Amino acid sequence: MIETSSLATLLAQVMDDPHGAVNPPIVQSSLFAFDDYNAFEARMAGQTDEALYTRVQNPTVAAFENLMAQAEKGEAAVGFASGMAAISSTILAFIKAGDRIACIEHVYPDTYRLMERLLRPFGVEIDYYPVDAFANEPDLLKDVQLAYLESPTSMVMATTDLARVAAHARRHGVLTMIDNSWASPVFQNPLSFGIDIVLHSASKYISGHSDTVAGVVVSSQAYIARIRDLTLPLLGGKLAPFEAFLLIRGLRSLSARMRQHEETAELFIKRLKAHPLVSNIHAPELDSSPGLMGRAGLISVELSDHVDIPAFSDALKLFRLGVSWGGFESLVIPARIALAQAGDKNSVQRFGVSPNLVRVNLGLEDREDLWTDFEQALTLGANKL
Ligand SMILES: *Cc1c(COP(=O)(O)O)cnc(C)c1O
Numbered sequence: 116m117i118e119t120s121s122l123a124t125l126l127a128q129v130m131d132d133p134h135g136a137v138n139p140p141i142v143q144s145s146l147f148a149f150d151d152y153n154a155f156e157a158r159m160a161g162q163t164d165e166a167l168y169t170r171v172q173n174p175t176v177a178a179f180e181n182l183m184a185q186a187e188k189g190e191a192a193v194g195f196a197s198g199m200a201a202i203s204s205t206i207l208a209f210i211k212a213g214d215r216i217a218c219i220e221h222v223y224p225d226t227y228r229l230m231e232r233l234l235r236p237f238g239v240e241i242d243y244y245p246v247d248a249f250a251n252e253p254d255l256l257k258d259v260q261l262a263y264l265e266s267p268t269s270m271v272m273a274t275t276d277l278a279r280v281a282a283h284a285r286r287h288g289v290l291t292m293i294d295n296s297w298a299s300p301v302f303q304n305p306l307s308f309g310i311d312i313v314l315h316s317a318s319k320y321i322s323g324h325s326d327t328v329a330g331v332v333v334s335s336q337a338y339i340a341r342i343r344d345l346t347l348p349l350l351g352g353k354l355a356p357f358e359a360f361l362l363i364r365g366l367r368s369l370s371a372r373m374r375q376h377e378e379t380a381e382l383f384i385k386r387l388k389a390h391p392l393v394s395n396i397h398a399p400e401l402d403s404s405p406g407l408m409g410r411a412g413l414i415s416v417e418l419s420d421h422v423d424i425p426a427f428s429d430a431l432k433l434f435r436l437g438v439s440w441g442g443f444e445s446l447v448i449p450a451r452i453a454l455a456q457a458g459d460k461n462s463v464q465r466f467g468v469s470p471n472l473v474r475v476n477l478g479l480e481d482r483e484d485l486w487t488d489f490e491q492a493l494t495l496g497a498n499k500l
Pocket residue numbers: 197198199200223265269294296297316317318319328329330439
């Protein structure tokens with residue numbers, strides 16, 4: 116193997132297959148049998164570590180986990196059946212009744228519901244702060260056990276200085292966790308700034324093809340061992356071997372896709388800034404976001420009061436209307452529709468997002484075609500009023 120920090124090179128050399136296969140086998144087996152009594156007993160006693168049962172260990176899943184650990188510059192990783200399984204299993208491995216979590220405002224809505232509907236009734240206290248406060252207010256983490264972060268956040272794309280957050284957290288003995296789905300391991304590696312645990316909804320950029328739901332956590336050996344010992348087996352939100360195969364396939368083209376998303380986002384931001392029907396753009400300023408090495412294709416745009424948002428949405432031809440992001444196809448979700456989701460108050464409502472905001476996932480289609488579509492829909496949306 117060539118020593119490399121390039122994800123693309125790393126992925127090109129992962130296979131060590133006797134047949135010369137360039138893709139990993141999908142090991143579709145729930146259990147793994149032993150040659151004799153002694154080998155079985157040694158494995159059950161934890162003296163060896165070969166695969167035993169797919170709820171906790173599977174060779175295809177392990178191949179994906181090893182790649183993710185290297186991509187995020189961590190020591191170890193563990194895959195999950197969804198981003199939410201990764202998030203809930205990680206928080207529950209470290210938090211108990213009476214603990215206090217400092218969480219960012221505008222956190223992913225289902226993470227917010229996890230905090231409010233599941234953790235709070237179990238006796239966990241949760242306070243919400245703007246993401247930049249974690250870096251700028253050194254004592255914000257006093258008497259806190261866990262700092263839960265996204266940077267950029269996934270609705271309004273606000274960022275913070277992760278190295279400063281990690282330094283404050285160390286001083287107060289606070290565990291730090293970040294949802295790094297937006298940046299992907301290509302554009303940000305939070306562990307290198309001292310953040311303790313990184314997690315991803317692998318359903319987004321890592322899969323990249325809108326064909327699977329999955330999650331992954333990367334950290335030190337010790338923290339991953341705790342999750343593997345406690346919440347992976349007991350909550351059972353495991354990643355399946357076929358999904359792991361799809362995620363490895365996604366990882367192979369991740370760097371190339373992220374560069375394409377970035378170029379399209381740059382073009383959109385430049386043109387949207389000059390557009391009379393756009394009043395505000397939410398996208399991270401790369402100059403003032405230390406550690407962020409590039410721009411993903413997920414931005415939010417506030418349309419002027421002169422645009423009818425349902426008419427704009429219905430006028431789109433290439434962009435489709437839908438949740439999620441990170442795949443090939445470009446998508447739009449108006450904040451008003453996000454607000455309509457679920458009966459309970461969610462993070463979008465609670466922290467005030469403009470009703471004129473639309474979140475835009477810029478996919479891999481031709482960027483001039485995308486722009487033509489977006490612009491004609493703005494014009495039609497404005498003519499409606
Ligand atoms: C989609 C998403 C999640 C949840 O991931 P699933 O794979 O859908 O469970 C978590 N965080 C962010 C930022 C997301 O966009």
